[in-house]
Amino acid sequence: MSNEATLHSHQEVHGSLEHDQHGNGHDGHEHHGTFISKYVFSMDHKMIAKQFLITGIVWAIIGAFFSVLFRLQLGFPDTSFPWLSSILGHWAENGHIKPEAYYALVTMHGTILVFFVLTAGLSGTFSNFLIPLQVGARDMASPFMNMLSYWFFFIASLVMMASLFVQTGPASGGWTAYPPLSALGDASIGSKIGMDLWITSMALFVVSQLLGGLNYISTILNMRTKGMSMTKMPLTIWAFFFTAVLGVLSFPVLLSGFILLLFDRHAGTSFYLSDIFVAGKALSNEGGSAILYQHLFWFLGHPEVYIIVLPAMGIVSEVLAINSRKPIFGYLAMIGSLFAICILAFLVWAHHMFVTGLNPFLGAFFVLLTLLIAVPSAIKVFNWLTTIWRGNINFTPGALFSIGFVSTFISGGLTGIWLGNSSIDIHLHDTYFVIAHFHIVMGVSAFFGMFAGIYHWFPKMYGRFLNNTLGYIHFWITLCGAYLIFWPMHYEGLAGMPRRYYDYSTWESFKQFAGLNHFISIVVIMVFATQLLFVFNFFYSIFKGRKLTIANPWKATTLEWTTPIHAGHGNWPGEVPEVHRWPYDYSKDGVDFIPQTVPIGPNESEH
Amino acid sequence: MSGFLTVLVIVLIFVVIFQIAKASEYVSILKGEKKARQQSNRINGFLMIVFLVLGLFGAYYCNDVLKDKLGPGAASVQGEGIDTLIAVTLAITGFVCVVTQVLLFWFAFKFQEKEGRNAFYFPHNSKLEVIWTVIPAIALTILVAFGLKHWFAITSDAPKDAMVVEVTGKQFNWLVRYPGKDGQLGSKKFKLISDVNSNPVGQDWEDGLNKDDFMSNEIHLVVGKPVKFIIGSRDVIHDVGLPQFRMKMDAVPGIPTTLWITPKYTTTDMRAKTENPDFVFELSCDQMCGAGHFSMRAVIVVETQQEFDAWAAKQKSQYELANASATPAPAAGADSTASKAVAIAK
Numbered sequence: 001m002s003n004e005a006t007l008h009s010h011q012e013v014h015g016s017l018e019h020d021q022h023g024n025g026h027d028g029h030e031h032h033g034t035f036i037s038k039y040v041f042s043m044d045h046k047m048i049a050k051q052f053l054i055t056g057i058v059w060a061i062i063g064a065f066f067s068v069l070f071r072l073q074l075g076f077p078d079t080s081f082p083w084l085s086s087i088l089g090h091w092a093e094n095g096h097i098k099p100e101a102y103y104a105l106v107t108m109h110g111t112i113l114v115f116f117v118l119t120a121g122l123s124g125t126f127s128n129f130l131i132p133l134q135v136g137a138r139d140m141a142s143p144f145m146n147m148l149s150y151w152f153f154f155i156a157s158l159v160m161m162a163s164l165f166v167q168t169g170p171a172s173g174g175w176t177a178y179p180p181l182s183a184l185g186d187a188s189i190g191s192k193i194g195m196d197l198w199i200t201s202m203a204l205f206v207v208s209q210l211l212g213g214l215n216y217i218s219t220i221l222n223m224r225t226k227g228m229s230m231t232k233m234p235l236t237i238w239a240f241f242f243t244a245v246l247g248v249l250s251f252p253v254l255l256s257g258f259i260l261l262l263f264d265r266h267a268g269t270s271f272y273l274s275d276i277f278v279a280g281k282a283l284s285n286e287g288g289s290a291i292l293y294q295h296l297f298w299f300l301g302h303p304e305v306y307i308i309v310l311p312a313m314g315i316v317s318e319v320l321a322i323n324s325r326k327p328i329f330g331y332l333a334m335i336g337s338l339f340a341i342c343i344l345a346f347l348v349w350a351h352h353m354f355v356t357g358l359n360p361f362l363g364a365f366f367v368l369l370t371l372l373i374a375v376p377s378a379i380k381v382f383n384w385l386t387t388i389w390r391g392n393i394n395f396t397p398g399a400l401f402s403i404g405f406v407s408t409f410i411s412g413g414l415t416g417i418w419l420g421n422s423s424i425d426i427h428l429h430d431t432y433f434v435i436a437h438f439h440i441v442m443g444v445s446a447f448f449g450m451f452a453g454i455y456h457w458f459p460k461m462y463g464r465f466l467n468n469t470l471g472y473i474h475f476w477i478t479l480c481g482a483y484l485i486f487w488p489m490h491y492e493g494l495a496g497m498p499r500r501y502y503d504y505s506t507w508e509s510f511k512q513f514a515g516l517n518h519f520i521s522i523v524v525i526m527v528f529a530t531q532l533l534f535v536f537n538f539f540y541s542i543f544k545g546r547k548l549t550i551a552n553p554w555k556a557t558t559l560e561w562t563t564p565i566h567a568g569h570g571n572w573p574g575e576v577p578e579v580h581r582w583p584y585d586y587s588k589d590g591v592d593f594i595p596q597t598v599p600i601g602p603n604e605s606e607h
Numbered sequence: 608m609s610g611f612l613t614v615l616v617i618v619l620i621f622v623v624i625f626q627i628a629k630a631s632e633y634v635s636i637l638k639g640e641k642k643a644r645q646q647s648n649r650i651n652g653f654l655m656i657v658f659l660v661l662g663l664f665g666a667y668y669c670n671d672v673l674k675d676k677l678g679p680g681a682a683s684v685q686g687e688g689i690d691t692l693i694a695v696t697l698a699i700t701g702f703v704c705v706v707t708q709v710l711l712f713w714f715a716f717k718f719q720e721k722e723g724r725n726a727f728y729f730p731h732n733s734k735l736e737v738i739w740t741v742i743p744a745i746a747l748t749i750l751v752a753f754g755l756k757h758w759f760a761i762t763s764d765a766p767k768d769a770m771v772v773e774v775t776g777k778q779f780n781w782l783v784r785y786p787g788k789d790g791q792l793g794s795k796k797f798k799l800i801s802d803v804n805s806n807p808v809g810q811d812w813e814d815g816l817n818k819d820d821f822m823s824n825e826i827h828l829v830v831g832k833p834v835k836f837i838i839g840s841r842d843v844i845h846d847v848g849l850p851q852f853r854m855k856m857d858a859v860p861g862i863p864t865t866l867w868i869t870p871k872y873t874t875t876d877m878r879a880k881t882e883n884p885d886f887v888f889e890l891s892c893d894q895m896c897g898a899g900h901f902s903m904r905a906v907i908v909v910e911t912q913q914e915f916d917a918w919a920a921k922q923k924s925q926y927e928l929a930n931a932s933a934t935p936a937p938a939a940g941a942d943s944t945a946s947k948a949v950a951i952a953k
């Protein structure tokens with residue numbers, strides 16, 4: 001990346017910003033913008049980040065609440081909860097959730113958390129917030145597209161929300177929405193209008209992801225400030241970069257899969273349908289392949305899990321280094337493993353399909369490539385461990401959640417090695433073992449990464465701190481709770497207990513886990529309550545939190561802390577600072593930290 | 608009323624926690640930020656060790672409580688290899704898990720912020736990085752090698768003398784068809800399916816091979832004899848899950864799949880082994896297939912050849928059932944089973 005190009009684009013931003021501020025009659029000057037232009041249709045990446053975050057939090061509460069509801073069924077199959085009938089109406093008669101409602105809740109829980117919370121709420125928030133601030137840009141490459149990205153997400157959210165209230169209920173075929181179940185309204189009540197709304201919402205969501213992703217990539221490639229070469233970028237930015245690349249390359253494939261599904265549903269095509277007898281008659285469709293959809297789905301689906309976890313990895317790397325007062329260990333190896341994960345993520349999708357009748361020879365390649373992806377994951381873990389080794393760790397809530405992330409990423413990543421080996425997967429596929437695996441490695445870890453990010457950058461977002469004590473309570477209960485919930489599930493899976501079952505009491509092979517399910521459900525309720533404590537802390541602290549009095553509270557080296565406490569649109573009131581060094585000069589030559597903006601001294605070696 | 612009280616109590620607990628949190632913020636201002644920071648680092652550092660110890664003990668305790676609920680191990684020859692592979696993988700990943708978790712929480716505790724401590728500037732070290740790239744790579748290669756060896760063994764063609772059972776999934780039960788005396792399944796077409804005419808899988812009555820095929824609610828297998836399942840579905844995707852045999856295969860409409868196993872123990876053997884007189888082998892549906900998914904259960908009886916022959920001799924062929932009665936008898940139709948599923952749910 002030549003400096004010239006960087007400089008040039010830098011001037012362009014300046015120019016376009018000027019235009020924004022003075023040329024736009026109805027918008028007025030940014031700093032005295034109307035409420036609408038400042039808080040609603042804002043083009044400031046910082047405001048858009050907060051919009052993503054708050055929308056994500058709202059969805060997280062809904063999605064998590066759904067899990068409480070269906071865990072009530074699993075944990076207390078014989079107890080009647082009259083209030084369920086009050087909120088769910090005919091979906092829960094006599095205080096018991098019906099199977100149809102159970103599957104709708106499970107499906108919505110998965111969709112909401114995977115896409116709306118851990119994709120939009122995590123990458124959407126932090127890519128938006130940190131990319132311009134940390135690379136030294138005044139905003140995204142296209143602030144307008146960026147704004148559209150949020151509003152497409154918002155409309156997708158509205159459509160999904162609406163689907164909860166239609167008469168036949170929302171989609172209920174699982175977050176993976178496999179046809180023919182998802183294609184045939186006659187096969188499942190959730191595959192009626194609810195499924196159309198689901199597909200519409202997801203299509204809008206894909207548009208939102210593409211608008212966002214293209215913006216993140218072009219901003220990172222073109223709009224870095226002077227001196228910010230690619231290898232001087234913080235690992236957060238590298239992680240967001242690879243996340244965006246994964247999304248831009250794989251979401252369109254998912255969209256194509258959805259469009260074919262829509263055709264099968266309404267246009268009489270047979271992409272996924274063949275030899276089907278449903279509702280008392282044989283359908284005319286022949287020659288389609290239900291497995292084709294799974295290929296299209298998992299071609300996104302696997303990269304998607306890394307879309308979720310890479311931003312968390314980036315955030316954790318940054319927060320751990322800062323709070324250990326040490327450089328991240330193996331910066332280049334960290335980038336290298338992110339890169340390897342990004343490539344391999346596209347080559348392992350069929351490990352979700354070992355038991356579909358996939359050619360065993362083909363399956364063997366997917367075993368090999370899947371276990372290969374564990375190598376870069378292992379490198380990252382060892383590098384994090386070495387980062388805190390001989391550090392001087394300050395346990396901020398952000399640091400605690402980062403340590404928690406490393407713990408859960410280890411626990412959940414190791415079970416991936418079990419599942420990636422097809423011979424073992426043939427037993428464990430679609431059992432609670434898989435539930436345990438991906439909730440620990442993706443669900444809990446990604447949430448921990450997100451919490452680390454929120455606690456760490458909250459002062460930059462709102463000029464106030466979150467309450468620390470509540471943060472500590474939040475962390476310790478959540479960490480213990482997560483393990484109590486998901487660790488024992490491995491045993492259920494080893495016994496072959498299938499996932500997505502409404503009731504196990506008639507099964508001689510699985511009913512011995514009734515007591516365990518009861519226990520898990522109780523912990524779920526307590527952990528859920530603790531998350532509400534966090535939500536309260538979040539909104540309370542926006543208005544009443546302890547005020548930030550210095551610009552750089554964590555003594556960090558990166559550029560976002562060189563902006564004023566309440567940075568306006570454009571981020572830096574004066575020139576964008578120039579960068580002279582990598583972002584990890586902590587405790588170098590006995591100096592606690594050296595900001596990126598400080599030139600390399602005459603006798604100083606670059607890292 | 609009790610619901611209201613619960614909410615009230617929870618809200619009260621929230622308020623108390625919040626007041627404490629708020630107060631601790633003021634106290635830290637009074638005490639001085641530095642002191643408060645030292646104190647919170649000491650507490651959290653200590654909790655790191657507490658968590659590590661409790662976590663290791665908890666994992667042990669969890670295993671102790673739950674290991675007896677896993678059943679007595681694989682009940683098929685193929686499954687035994689899978690159990691071995693699981694044991695090897697558990698040994699390797701379990702070791703790595705304990706070591707890394709201990710290091711993580713121990714480092715966190717040991718290197719907590721202390722006055723006078725200086726962090727060690729240690730940005731990279733090629734030797735270390737090569738070591739922890741190569742060692743996992745080797746360990747994984749070993750696991751892949753063992754895994755694939757077994758994978759090819761269990762996905763190979765079934766032995767020639769294997770008995771054949773056809774299993775067809777439908778919402779929400781399993782249709783089991785045996786080839787009868789001729790040992791060959793007759794052909795079928797999905798357009799011929801008719802629940803009212805007792806032809807649930809769409810057998811083609813023109814095909815002579817169909818004359819002796821019989822259907823059953825239970826699956827009967829012979830101990831020690833390889834069995835090949837021919838798996839299909841007539842509506843959505845289901846999955847033939849055989850938890851005790853450690854095997855699984857999707858049932859996909861339009862695309863037949865197969866799997867084969869060799870049962871090692873009879874149902875009676877297993878009752879003795881598990882000391883559970885109610886023990887049965889079960890076929891579970893392992894692919895989300897609609898509202899009755901959780902009720903798609905079939906019982907598998909593993910018995911001696913003699914017992915099997917006696918049972919098979921008693922079965923009426925589906926051809927007879929479908930063509931005997933002049934007035935078509937309503938067989939288990941899609942609707943009646945669906946309502947059964949929901950009935951079970953209640």
Ligand code: HEM
Pocket residue numbers: 176305306308309351352370371373374377412413414415416417419420421425428429430434437438441442443
């Ligand atoms: C360490 C390397 C990993 C390996 C070898 C691995 C392997 C696997 C395999 C083979 C499956 C399929 C299991 C089955 O359905 O039978 C699976 C499921 C899954 N994994 Fe991983 N995994 C790894 C890490 C991750 C990470 C980092 C994430 C996310 C952050 C993740 C998220 C998931 C999810 C969401 C599923 C289940 C999807 C579903 O069926 O609903 N995995 N993993």
Ligand SMILES: [Cu+2]
Pocket residue numbers: 301302305348349351352
């Ligand atoms: Cu995957």
Ligand SMILES: [Cu+2]
Pocket residue numbers: 844845846892893894895896897899900901903
């Ligand atoms: Cu099913």
